[in-house]
Amino acid sequence: MAETIPFIDLRSTHADFIQGYLKELENLFQTCDFIGASSKRVAAFEEHFARYIGVKHALGVNSGTDALLLALDALGVGHGDEVILPAFGFIATADVIVRLGARPVFVDVQPDTFNVNPEAIEAAITERTKAIIPVHLFGQICDMDAIMAIAERHKLPVVEDVAQACGAATADGRRAGSIGTFGAFSFYPTKNIGAAGDAGIVTTNDDALAEKIRRFRDHGRTTAGTFECIGYNSRLDTIQAMYLAHKLPELDDNLLDRIENAKLYDTLLAEVDRSLEIRHGERRPLIERPAVPGDLRHTFNLYTIKAPDRDRLKACLAQRGIQTAIYYPTPLHTTPALAFLGYKGGQFPVAEECARRCLSLPVWPGLKRQQIQRVVHEVREFLENNTFIG
Ligand SMILES: Cc1ncc(COP(=O)(O)O)c(C=O)c1O
Incomplete structure (x- = not known):
């Protein structure tokens, strides 16, 4: 392996x-x-x-x-x-x-x-x-x-x-x-x-x-x-x-490493999307990448994508030796410890969608180019071998 x-x-x-x-x-x-x-x-x-x-x-x-x-x-x-x-x-x-x-x-x-x-x-x-x-x-x-x-x-x-x-x-x-x-x-x-x-x-x-x-x-x-x-x-x-x-x-050098790693993910994942778009005639990107509006300095403590069938993708990557993490599987308003506040599921649809679809990929400073290429390769395999969308 x-x-x-x-x-x-x-x-x-x-x-x-x-x-x-x-x-x-x-x-x-x-x-x-x-x-x-x-x-x-x-x-x-x-x-x-x-x-x-x-x-x-x-x-x-x-x-x-x-x-x-x-x-x-x-x-x-x-x-x-x-x-x-x-x-x-x-x-x-x-x-x-x-x-x-x-x-x-x-x-x-x-x-x-x-x-x-x-x-x-x-x-x-x-x-x-x-x-x-x-x-x-x-x-x-x-x-x-x-x-x-x-x-x-x-x-x-x-x-x-x-x-x-x-x-x-x-x-x-x-x-x-x-x-x-x-x-x-x-x-x-x-x-x-x-x-x-x-x-x-x-x-x-x-x-x-x-x-x-x-x-x-x-x-x-x-x-x-x-x-x-x-x-x-x-x-x-x-x-x-x-x-x-x-x-x-x-710190600043480490942040530059994180930013470079994120850029490489962006480029490679965009290529995956383009090739799958052609194959399936699907317009919507299959993987949503993190947006950085204007010239904000995003430091990529986490590189978080939104993925279709997130839990299965996570399990599939884990099987191939790639560790990922879910931040956060439950939005705060439906967290059991905060149930006493009286919020209900459905009140914050965007937060709920993020909780369902977010997956964070390794992005730490020191991660190698080939390792990022391998993560993206496995994401591509998963997307190519599944017909789901959504
Ligand atoms: C957004 C956010 N706020 C607050 C905290 C709490 O920080 P600490 O774990 O140092 O108490 C964390 C830690 O994970 C966090 O991610």
């Missing part, structure tokens, strides 16, 4: 610096400067990250989930409030709203970019709306100009969920996480820049909100050492900050 193509190979993401990092760890175990609140190494990483994103403040926390939770808490989201978010995405974005006693209000997404539909956001605003969370899904920034215009009209704060899109940018170069009131990033190992465990960061240009996050993440402690609000234990560990500090200078 041919060599397995993993969905992601994390070893390739630290191969170039792991020896240097291990040396630094030896030193850390002498200084024992382990915890984020006082660590100079954490502060150095935060400064570097803030410069990369183009914001005044970056505050390291425990995870992307905590980044969202602390940001919403700092905005005063609580009982009786509503927060608007897309119906297609990861549960963490909804979890944190529920944890604060507020209600997640779902809206539908766009069929070609998978990102939230700005018009649907505006239609969902009520007098109870307290914040909007655009999620930059799969690595592509949302239509932030449209979303910020709506937010400004209704005087609402925006928390960008940048978990999957570190390094993504608008056509004029504004980075995701620098546009809304807050950016919430995850450094989960498979993200564009992943830690060696759980970690996250909050970005903002607002001095007062930054100070709130600084206190929240350390039990509400002030610089004078008193506790002036109820906070969390959500500090970024030095071990993670040091690892991330090695990765940050490599």
Whole structure:
């Protein structure tokens, strides 16, 4: 059997610096400067990250989930409030709203970019709306100009969920996480820049909100050492900050690799579609590729297609040693944990169609050209040997 193509190979993401990092760890175990609140190494990483994103403040926390939770808490989201978010995405974005006693209000997404539909956001605003969370899904920034215009009209704060899109940018170069009131990033190992465990960061240009996050993440402690609000234990560990500090200078090169890989998929899958179109006289493309409107910088944390008979395609690829993943098989509004919100299937047809048809192909930096060619070859075989359409 041919060599397995993993969905992601994390070893390739630290191969170039792991020896240097291990040396630094030896030193850390002498200084024992382990915890984020006082660590100079954490502060150095935060400064570097803030410069990369183009914001005044970056505050390291425990995870992307905590980044969202602390940001919403700092905005005063609580009982009786509503927060608007897309119906297609990861549960963490909804979890944190529920944890604060507020209600997640779902809206539908766009069929070609998978990102939230700005018009649907505006239609969902009520007098109870307290914040909007655009999620930059799969690595592509949302239509932030449209979303910020709506937010400004209704005087609402925006928390960008940048978990999957570190390094993504608008056509004029504004980075995701620098546009809304807050950016919430995850450094989960498979993200564009992943830690060696759980970690996250909050970005903002607002001095007062930054100070709130600084206190929240350390039990509400002030610089004078008193506790002036109820906070969390959500500090970024030095071990993670040091690892991330090695990765940050490599981020843009890694993103270029992802973008090149995605381009190759686009070209090869378009060829497959063209040849099958002729053979079957079928006009609609059999595989829908991810759309990148205008000159947005999509970072392809995930290369996600829409495929006919997705589950069978996934099983067929797996049989031939190609690992793929489904993000996400269930839209948020029909997720069992959120059933108490009272949403029903059929309410967000685009999100539901994405959940039925989306399949993510391997796209990690370091994936070889021949491996992508093999993935596409197997996709073609599957399409050629089946007469289904739809
Ligand atoms: C869109 C989105 N938001 C939030 C999170 C939560 O991040 P973490 O796993 O670091 O808590 C994730 C992680 O997968 C995510 O994909």
